[in-house]
Amino acid sequence: MIPDIHIKDYNYPLTDDRIAKYPLPERDSSKLLHYKDGQVDEYLFRNLPELLPASSVMVFNDTKVVPARMHFQRASGAHIEIFCLQPVEPAEYSTVFTATGHCVWRCVIGNSKRWKDDILRLYGRDGNPALVSMDLKARLLAREGETGIVEFTWEGDLPFSSVLEACGTVPIPPYLNRETEAVDLERYQTLYARFRGSVAAPTAGLHFTENVLDRIRAKGIDMETVCLHVGAGTFLPVKSDNVAEHPMHSEPFIVRKSFIQSIIGGNKTVIAVGTTSVRTLESLYYLGVSCIETGHPSTVEQWCPYTRDYGYTLDESLEAIVKYLDENGLDELKADTRIIIVPGFRFRIVDMLVTNFHQPESTLILLVSAFVDGDWRTIYDYALGHGFRFLSYGDSSLLCRAGL
Secondary structure: OOOOOEHHHHOOOOOHHHEOOOOOOOHHHOEEEEEEOOEEEEEEHHHHHHHOOOOEEEEEEOEEEOOOEEEEEOOOOOEEEEEEEEEEEOOOHHHHOOOEOEEEEEEEEEOHHHOOOOOEEEOOOOOOHHHHHHOOEEEEEEEEOOEEEEEEEOOOOOEHHHHHHHHOEOOOOHHHOOOOOHHHHHHOOOOOOOEEEEOOOOHHHHHOOHHHHHHHHHOOOEEEEEEEOOOHHHHOOOOOOEHHHOOOOOEEEEEEHHHHHHOOOOOOEEEEEOHHHHHHHHHHHHHHHHHHHHOOOOOEOOOHHHOOOOOOOHHHHHHHHHHHHHHOOOOEEEEEEOOOOOOOOOOOOOOEEEEEOOOOOOHHHHHHHHHOOOOHHHHHHHHHHOOOOEOOOOOEEEEEOOOO
16 A cells, blocks of 8 residues: 655755755765664764674665766757756667767756757857867757657767766756856765766765775675666655655666675675665565566566565565576666655665765655654754754765664
């Protein structure tokens, strides 16, 4: 049964002065709130390794933010902002960034009403010989709701990744209320980012330094990665009063078979770095159910965890994924998820969560509430009362599920 949840019950007073507009000089100097069994303690992020159990595995999302926001201009002079969301042709992220001369993306289009059927040229290219030579153009192929299908063409043999590097800017969150600056090129990216595709950073990972990572390794904690490309939907507020009416966006992810095999048996504490890692890991159970029942994994739909009882154990589900991968000669699982995690969700994999402090009335607040059995206000009241900084460049928390 889909839960009856009213988003107004997940509001709190976040004033603009509490939003961290810039990162601290040192990544690991942010505050760290530790929540366990209803108790809150305060540390610095560099203390994180001391709080983690040795018999654990820590899971990071190694997606990489791309400079996906570009500004174009019509012949009339009107400016059009194009924000690349998801590749259409080629459809694979790994392929589209190596495409030369042509590709097609689903995009958010700013000032879209002023864009008819004409071809746009990059704004600000005049006076830059490299950009003039590249001659990047955009053509609107179709409008689909709040997004559009846009074809990009350019001259030369540059891959699209280089085109974005030359023409795009990093799309920092809109709630920062400022333009992208030089500091964002480095700091709105995790140290371990590898695979291009996100239009928003998995911000829980922004606090990690090489020193912190080395101390986690030295403690004997296993370190694993998944890759979920974060979409612009992460910025979308819940506009409907009842959460049941809020549509979740689909995001692609990749998980290695060896990692799935390593968590069968459940003998390690699983620590997820960020809500994107949580959504990836918890989606695995339902993908395994799909493998059991249909023979292959299917997109994890938004409300599937709540609409029926599942009698399969976690190990049965994970083993079904491994069997599917073995039978198809695959070393990694590629899938999509629309899963929404709200109070009432049954966590099957994740035991501890590293995460920042999220916007009021957001799906991420709902996930935190689900993780701590509804006790999210204890956490946020403490953070508000003790000078914590909020949102993407803000402070961090380590949350433990009840009874851990």
